[in-house]
Amino acid sequence: MEYFLQQLINGLTLGSVYGLIAIGYTMVYGIIGMINFAHGDIFMVGAFVALISFILFALTAISLPIVLILVLLISMVFTACYGWTVEKLAYKPLRKSFRLAPLISALGMSIVLQNYVQAAQGARIKTLQPVIQGGFNFFKESEFVVTLSYLQIFIVLVTIFLMAIFTLLITRTALGRAQRACEQDRTMTALMGINVDRTISMTFIIGSSLASVAGMMFVMYYGVIDFYIGFLAGIKAFTAAVLGGIGSIPGAMLGGLLIGLIETFWSGYISIEYKDIAAFSTLVIVLIFFPTGFLGKPDIEKV
Amino acid sequence: MDKNFLQSSLKDSLFTGLIALALFGPIVGLRTVAVNEALVVQPKWLVVALIVAFCAIGRFFINIYSFKKEQRRGEPSSLGKAISNFLDTKGSQIALGAIIFSVIFPFMPFADRYWMDIAIMMMTYIMLGWGLNIVIGLAGLLDLGYVAFYAVGAYSYALFAIHFGWSFWICLPLAGLFAGMFGILLGFPVLRLRGDYLAIVTLAFGEMIRILLLNWYTLTKGPDGLTGIPRPSFFGLPFKRYPDEGVETFHTFFGLEYSPMQRIIFLYYLILVLALITNFFTIKIRRLPVGRAWEALREDEIACKSLGVNPRNTKLTAFAVGAMFGGFAGSFFATRQAFISPESFTFIESAIIVAIVVLGGMGSQTGVVLSTIFLIGLIEVFRDFESYRMVAFGGAMVLIMIFRPKGILAKRKPTITMVKEK
Amino acid sequence: MSEKLLSVENLTMKFGGLIAIDDLSFSAMKDQITSIIGPNGAGKTTVFNCLTGFYKASSGSMFLNKDNKTLDLKKFSDFKVAQKAGVARTFQNIRLFPQMSVLENMMVAQHNKLMAASGFSLLGLINAPSFLRKEKEAKEISKYWLDIINLTNRADDNAGDLPYGDQRKLEIVRAMCIEPYLLCLDEPAAGLNAKESAELNKLLKFIQKEKKTGILLIEHDMSVVMGISDHVVVLNYGKKIFEGTAQETKKSPEVIEAYLGTEE
Numbered sequence: 001m002e003y004f005l006q007q008l009i010n011g012l013t014l015g016s017v018y019g020l021i022a023i024g025y026t027m028v029y030g031i032i033g034m035i036n037f038a039h040g041d042i043f044m045v046g047a048f049v050a051l052i053s054f055i056l057f058a059l060t061a062i063s064l065p066i067v068l069i070l071v072l073l074i075s076m077v078f079t080a081c082y083g084w085t086v087e088k089l090a091y092k093p094l095r096k097s098f099r100l101a102p103l104i105s106a107l108g109m110s111i112v113l114q115n116y117v118q119a120a121q122g123a124r125i126k127t128l129q130p131v132i133q134g135g136f137n138f139f140k141e142s143e144f145v146v147t148l149s150y151l152q153i154f155i156v157l158v159t160i161f162l163m164a165i166f167t168l169l170i171t172r173t174a175l176g177r178a179q180r181a182c183e184q185d186r187t188m189t190a191l192m193g194i195n196v197d198r199t200i201s202m203t204f205i206i207g208s209s210l211a212s213v214a215g216m217m218f219v220m221y222y223g224v225i226d227f228y229i230g231f232l233a234g235i236k237a238f239t240a241a242v243l244g245g246i247g248s249i250p251g252a253m254l255g256g257l258l259i260g261l262i263e264t265f266w267s268g269y270i271s272i273e274y275k276d277i278a279a280f281s282t283l284v285i286v287l288i289f290f291p292t293g294f295l296g297k298p299d300i301e302k303v
Numbered sequence: 304m305d306k307n308f309l310q311s312s313l314k315d316s317l318f319t320g321l322i323a324l325a326l327f328g329p330i331v332g333l334r335t336v337a338v339n340e341a342l343v344v345q346p347k348w349l350v351v352a353l354i355v356a357f358c359a360i361g362r363f364f365i366n367i368y369s370f371k372k373e374q375r376r377g378e379p380s381s382l383g384k385a386i387s388n389f390l391d392t393k394g395s396q397i398a399l400g401a402i403i404f405s406v407i408f409p410f411m412p413f414a415d416r417y418w419m420d421i422a423i424m425m426m427t428y429i430m431l432g433w434g435l436n437i438v439i440g441l442a443g444l445l446d447l448g449y450v451a452f453y454a455v456g457a458y459s460y461a462l463f464a465i466h467f468g469w470s471f472w473i474c475l476p477l478a479g480l481f482a483g484m485f486g487i488l489l490g491f492p493v494l495r496l497r498g499d500y501l502a503i504v505t506l507a508f509g510e511m512i513r514i515l516l517l518n519w520y521t522l523t524k525g526p527d528g529l530t531g532i533p534r535p536s537f538f539g540l541p542f543k544r545y546p547d548e549g550v551e552t553f554h555t556f557f558g559l560e561y562s563p564m565q566r567i568i569f570l571y572y573l574i575l576v577l578a579l580i581t582n583f584f585t586i587k588i589r590r591l592p593v594g595r596a597w598e599a600l601r602e603d604e605i606a607c608k609s610l611g612v613n614p615r616n617t618k619l620t621a622f623a624v625g626a627m628f629g630g631f632a633g634s635f636f637a638t639r640q641a642f643i644s645p646e647s648f649t650f651i652e653s654a655i656i657v658a659i660v661v662l663g664g665m666g667s668q669t670g671v672v673l674s675t676i677f678l679i680g681l682i683e684v685f686r687d688f689e690s691y692r693m694v695a696f697g698g699a700m701v702l703i704m705i706f707r708p709k710g711i712l713a714k715r716k717p718t719i720t721m722v723k724e725k
Numbered sequence: 726m727s728e729k730l731l732s733v734e735n736l737t738m739k740f741g742g743l744i745a746i747d748d749l750s751f752s753a754m755k756d757q758i759t760s761i762i763g764p765n766g767a768g769k770t771t772v773f774n775c776l777t778g779f780y781k782a783s784s785g786s787m788f789l790n791k792d793n794k795t796l797d798l799k800k801f802s803d804f805k806v807a808q809k810a811g812v813a814r815t816f817q818n819i820r821l822f823p824q825m826s827v828l829e830n831m832m833v834a835q836h837n838k839l840m841a842a843s844g845f846s847l848l849g850l851i852n853a854p855s856f857l858r859k860e861k862e863a864k865e866i867s868k869y870w871l872d873i874i875n876l877t878n879r880a881d882d883n884a885g886d887l888p889y890g891d892q893r894k895l896e897i898v899r900a901m902c903i904e905p906y907l908l909c910l911d912e913p914a915a916g917l918n919a920k921e922s923a924e925l926n927k928l929l930k931f932i933q934k935e936k937k938t939g940i941l942l943i944e945h946d947m948s949v950v951m952g953i954s955d956h957v958v959v960l961n962y963g964k965k966i967f968e969g970t971a972q973e974t975k976k977s978p979e980v981i982e983a984y985l986g987t988e989e
Contacts, residue, residue, distance in 0.1 A: 035499045045330065052333045055344050081325040090701055097708040099498055100445055104661050107447075107654055108700025111693055119690035120331045126342060231650065235510070238503060273518045280507040280514075287500050288492050584850075591849040592832070592839035595825075599833040602822035609777060609814050610834045611807030611903055620846075717826040719860075721868065721880035 002144040007268040008261070013152045013221065015260025016159035020214035021237035022244065022252035023166070024083075024207025030183045030247040031203045032095070037106035038086050039211060040234015041113035044227060046079040046212025047219045048117060051128055054219070064132070072158075075216050076209035082113070083208025087201055110230075118227040125226045128219055155217045162213060163253055166206070170249060175202060183247070232276060236263070239283040245293030254294060312366035320359030327354050398669065405575055409568045419567045423574055423639065425679050427632055430578035432659040432671035434628030437585055439657065440666035441594060442621035443601025444494070445502040447653050448509025451489070452626040454516065454648035456482040456633025458523060461532045461643055471535045475634045482630020483623045490622035494615055509653055516645040528644025534566065535573065535638045542566035570639050577635060581628050582668055588624070590718045597621050598666070598718075651693070658696075662703045664710030673711050729790055730755040730939040731776075731907055736785035738771050738963075745771045747963040749785070753907070753956070758933055758940045760950045762974075763960035764983060769943045770817060772960075773909050776941075777814045778806040791906050808837055813905035815896045817912050817943075823885025827876055827895060830884050831867035834902035839863055870898035874928065890921040894928060901932065907939045908932065914946040922946060926953050951975065959983065 021043050028036040053071045062070070090105040135149030170176035178199045181189040190196045218233070219225050240259040244251025259279060266278035286293065332351040335342045408414055408422060431453065438446045460478040463469050469477075493504045516523045523529065534542065540553040542565055553569075554561040588594045596617045599607050604614055637643050659678055663670025681699055685692030703711075732752040738745045746768045753759040761769050774780040776787055778801050787798040789810055796810050806812045822830050832839070842859035843849030849856050871877040874894040879887065884895060893913055900908055910929075914922045930953060932938050944950045950957065950971065957974040959967040961983040967974060974980055 035503065049329050051342075052329050052335060052344060055335060055342050056333070078325055078329055081322055085322065085326060089705075093705045094708055097704075100439075100661060100665075101704050101708040103445065103499060103502060104658065105701045105704035107657070108697040108704065111651070111654060111697030111700065113697075115690060115693035115697065117330060119694060120327075121335060123690070124337070126335055126337075127340075128342070235503070235507065242500075274514065277511055277514055280511045283507050284493070284504055287496060287504050291496070291500065587850055588846060591846050592836055592843050593846050593849075595829055595833050596836050596840075598825060598829075599822045599836075602824055603820050605779075606816070606820035606822065607833070608779075608804040609807055609816070609820070610836065610899070611804055611809075612833065612836045613804050613808070715824060717829055717881055719828055719832060719864070720826070721828050721864075721877065 002139050002142055002146050003268070005138075006144070006146045007264050009146070009148055009152060011261035011264035012257060013155050013260070014264060015240075015257035016155050017214045017217050017221070017256075018233070018237045018240045018259050019253040019256025020159060020162070020210045020217070021233060022240035022256045023249055024211045025238050025241040026244070026246055026249060026252040027179075027203050027207050029241070031179060031200055032091065032102075034091070034102055035106075035238065036086070036091075036204075036207070037103065037234075038090065038109040038113060039207065040230035040232075040237070041110045041117075042079060042082050042086065042208045042230070043211040043215045043218075043233055043237075044225070044230030045082050045113060045117060046075050046208070046215030047225045047229065048121060048126075048215070048227075049075040049078045049212065050216035051126055051219050051225060054128055054131060058129075068131075068154075071216060072213060075212040079212030079215070080205040080209045083204040083211075084201055086113075086208075087204040091204075092197070092200075114227055114230065121227065123227065125224050128223050128225075130223060131220050151220060155221065158213065158217070159253075162210065166210070167249065169206075175199070179203060232279075235283065236279045239279055239286065242283070242291070243286050243293050245295035248293070248295040251293055251295035312363055315366060316359045316363040319362035320355050323355045323358035324351070327351050401672065402579070409571055416564065416567065419564070419571055421679075421683060423567070423571050425675055426571070426574040426578050427636060428656065428659060428675045428679055429672055430574065430581050430632045430635075431629060431656045432663065432675055433578065433581040433585055433668060434625050434632065435656050436660050436663075436666060436668065436671055437588075437597070437628070438621055438625035439660045441585075441589060441601065442597040442618055443498075443665075444618060444621065445498055445657070446505045446622070446625070447502045447650075447657060448489075448505035448507070448512075449625070449629055449656050450648045450650070450653040451505075451509040451512040452482045452486060452629030453633040453636070453652070454512055454645075455485045455626075456630030457637040457643050457648075458516065458529070458633075459630070460634035460637045461529045462522070464533045464638075465529065465531060468533075471533075471634075471638060475631060478634040479627045479630040482633065483627035485630075486623040486626025487619055490619050490626075491615075494618040494622065506650065506653070509648075509650060513645050513648055516648070523645070526644060526646075528642055528646075529637075530642050532637050532641045532643065534641060535570070537569055542569065570635075574635055574639075577631055581631070584628075585668065593617065593620055595718055655696070658700050662700065662710055664712035664714075666715060667710065667712040670710055670712035728755045729753075730757075731790075731941070732788050733772075733776075734786045734788075736772070736775060736787065737783045738768070738775055738780060739783045745963050746775070746782075749960070749963070749965050751958045751965060751968060753939055753941055755790075755939050756933055756937045757955040758929060758942055758953050759956045759958065760942045760944055760954040760971075761958045761960060762944060762950055766962075767960040768963040769960055770911055771963075773814060773911055773941075773943065776806070776909060777812055778803040789907060807903055807905070811904065811906040812909065813900035813903050813907070814909040815893075815900055815911055815913060817915065819889075819892050819896050821884040821892055821896055821899070824883055826881050827871065827884050827887070828864070828867055828880040830895065830899050831870065831902055832863060834899045835863045835866065837903075866902065870901060873931070874898055890917050890924075893917060893921075894925070897928065897932075901936070901938070905938060907941060909941045909943075911943050912945060913942070914944055914949045917946075919948075922949055925949065929953055 021039065024039050025036060028034065028039070050071055053074045057067045057071065086109050090109040091102050094102040094105055132151040132154060135147050135152070138146040138148070170179065178189065178194045181192070181194060182196055182199050186196055218229070236259055237256065240255035241252045242255070243258055244253070244255030259282065262278055262282055263275055267275040328351055331354065332347055334345045334347055336345050409419065431449070435446065435449050438444050438449070456478045459481040460474045463474040463477055489508050493501060496504060517525055519525070536542070537553045540551060540556050542553050553565055559565070596607065596612050599612065600614055600617055607614055655678065659671055659674045662678065663674035678696065678699065682692050682696055685695050730753050734750050736746055736749045749772065761772060763769055771780065775782040776798060782799060789796045789798055789812065791811060798806060798810060798812070801810050822833065839859060843856045844853070868877060871880055874891070876891060876895060884892065887895065897910065897913060914925055917925060926949060929940060933940055942954070954971045957969060957971055958965060959974060959980050966979045966983055967977045969977070
């Protein structure tokens with residue numbers, strides 16, 4: 001029971017991270033109908049920017065809460081530039097091309113990002129000293145002590161906070177309206193005088209900055225990153241997006257939490273070596289039997 | 304060039320510089336280095352300054368160039384067209400020339416060990432490209448897990464050869480069949496998925512196979528890999544300097560001086576023959592009903608259904624045939640290396656093969672050859688800049704897609720004609 | 726009176742809460758042209774999609790009389806309707822294989838026959854004479870149809886490069902290559918000019934008279950409908966509101982009301 005509770009806490013934390021990345025997939029898919037293959041690597045870049053900022057701020061005497069906010073903002077801004085650039089280079093020139101073309105160029109972009117970070121930052125793993133320490137302990141008298149760390153609380157709270165802001169942004173602002181219009185019909189939206197290019201750019205920027213927050217959480221939670229983390233995290237987050245119903249933002253969050261839980265419970269109870277297999281098989285099973293996900297719209301084949 | 308234009312392009316380049324600063328500032332400018340087990344930051348501002356200046360100035364010149372181009376618009380970009388026209392008209396002669404060249408290649412004066420190794424590697428990629436061309440180019444199924452079949456071929460070859468001691472010519476077809484069956488097994492559930500979903504699922508399958516190979520220690524020896532895979536022999540004659548007692552070797556049988564190059568040359572011809580078989584098979588099957596159905600499915604699946612073409616079976620055959628050739632190539636890889644480990648079968652291999660097919664021009668056999676020479680050549684040229692070669696590779700993928708989204712050779716020849724061929 | 730070819734009974738198709746076809750019954754005769762007409766959104770194309778297996782009907786039944794056997798069309802999924810039951814169709818927004826040549830389009834339509842002849846490609850790979858003979862036959866059949874629509878000289882051009890009217894006609898003869906018992910045409914005259922639709926009429930008459938193939942036709946162009954239909958079914962909001970000959974249809978008050986509205 002205690003063990004179960006601990007896995008639940010860990011799973012929800014991990015799920016928040018996946019959910020934040022999944023939002024980027026789902027938004028981009030919603031607006032241009034394509035998978036952003038480079039999104040996982042954007043998450044990785046975000047993690048690196050956060051790592052570097054943490055190291056720099058460690059030299060100063062700024063208090064922890066302010067450091068956290070600063071790192072958050074810095075990684076969001078810098079990583080958003082990456083998202084913007086990926087869209088401009090790999091997607092925009094190919095918007096009217098045949099379907100596989102942008103997939104290939106995004107794949108190329110993903111290879112570039114991974115190896116560029118490897119070249120610039122080195123291939124060895126990077127470790128970060130714990131930034132937030134301590135936590136609450138429960139069931140102290142039992143054999144297995146359940147820990148809910150402050151860091152986990154921080155991660156979940158930030159995720160909820162960002163989700164709330166973000167939902168407001170999509171449902172209440174002109175940008176959100178433009179985005180939803182672009183999803184329905186891009187040509188018509190352009191005819192209504194909305195700058196479609198800018199709307200698509202904004203989608204990539206928002207998705208990337210959320211991924212960078214996920215990256216920051218990741219580096220704080222695990223304390224270890226390398227240039228390759230984007231690949232696996234990307235696939236898992238994509239699974240989350242599909243599971244929740246691709247195109248649906250609450251779905252992405254829900255899917256993220258589910259994938260996080262599946263992964264932790266699998267490693268906790270079944271086999272840690274095959275924990276990635278759990279994520280991959282979930283992906284395969286979901287796509288084959290359940291392609292619309294929980295909150296997605298059914299996709300009727302138009303004849 | 305008026306003043307307004309200059310002003311706006313200056314502004315634009317400044318903006319580009321700013322973006323470049325944001326992109327490269329933290330990642331390149333602040334390199335994290337471990338000192339005494341703690342990370343410190345090493346600033347590299349000069350490099351960043353150079354990159355930013357390069358981006359800004361480059362952007363400025365691109366602006367001016369494209370402004371000039373705007374003035375003399377109408378000239379189609381000629382190089383690609385010229386190449387494809389040339390290849391269209393002289394296609395068969397060039398193909399013949401290329402085959403002759405590859406046959407006499409080992410006897411060229413410059414063909415030393417280094418060149419032979421590169422040639423063998425390129426041939427392997429060409430074969431894989433031709434195999435995958437059936438799946439992606441003809442049937443239009445974006446398979447990002449092709450390396451899985453390569454791995455299945457290599458491992459099944461190795462296991463057959465090590466445990467049963469069967470010869471190359473028995474293990475090779477078995478490994479190919481095994482990989483093909485694997486293709487059917489994997490393809491069966493996933494082939495009704497839409498394009499990009501199929502891509503992701505095949506990618507996941509590819510990774511699952513790799514994880515399985517890594518962890519199934521009793522069968523695959525995990526990360527240690529399989530060693531001692533028998534080297535191929537020339538119809539029973541081994542390539543060895545000091546053979547076991549009473550065993551005739553290749554050099555003694557033909558009365559030659561022993562040279563390690565003999566085995567390399569044999570391997571080269573082996574992969575050349577395998578690749579050519581793949582090529583001729585593909586050319587032939589494309590003209591058969593099943594090949595035409597592959598292409599029709601790529602064009603319009605719904606129309607195919609309305610004509611009574613079974614989409615699932617047709618796609619499955621493409622998947623299985625592609626997987627089989629992947630398996631053949633895997634067998635060759637295993638026997639050439641004599642050692643295989645899961646490290647050789649990562650996602651990046653799949654990406655390289657996909658890039659070869661798509662950049663060559665979907666469905667074009669000659670295109671595969673050209674893009675292999677270009678891409679693998681690029682990786683080779685950058686060999687000394689270890690970490691930058693994949694950056695260059697990925698960059699080339701993006702650039703070719705932007706400038707020639709249909710690949711180097713985009714033109715398709717009909718598989719059957721009413722009028723006799725011109 | 727000729728034989729009954731197709732009988733649709735109590736066919737209903739629901740999408741969620743929307744009833745696209747409501748308890749529809751009608752039948753089509755062998756070697757006759759039966760037209761389904763109705764305002765936009767009346768559910769005409771949905772009827773086709775149910776018949777040809779692209780949609781699974783919510784309830785009701787569809788039977789096809791083929792060589793004195795009665796086939797339940799509901800039992801056939803998409804491609805099997807064409808392969809096993811011999812029901813061919815065309816599409817409202819032409820679906821050719823645009824990057825393949827005209828002749829290749831015709832050959833793909835003869836896929837099942839050729840596939841069997843190629844011995845699942847094995848005989849084909851070794852250029853077996855039996856396969857080459859079949860392939861030549863298939864080419865001849867293609868030429869026969871292309872001659873009829875005057876496209877033989879463009880047989881080696883990409884289908885996507887043909888003018889619109891030719892693409893329509895090609896799609897129809899391509900469907901004929903599967904040697905269907907029932908040919909379902911979804912607005913074949915859409916976008917054709919007067920001369921082209923006259924040619925179309927001729928082609929459809931030819932198919933009906935010479936090939937003894939039943940035709941089910943969805944059409945808005947009344948000159949086509951009135952010119953060639955033996956029988957007309959009128960739909961509105963998924964319901965059948967009238968059934969009769971072309972002449973009767975023209976005079977029916979229900980039909981006029983559905984198209985023009987009522988006088989207040």
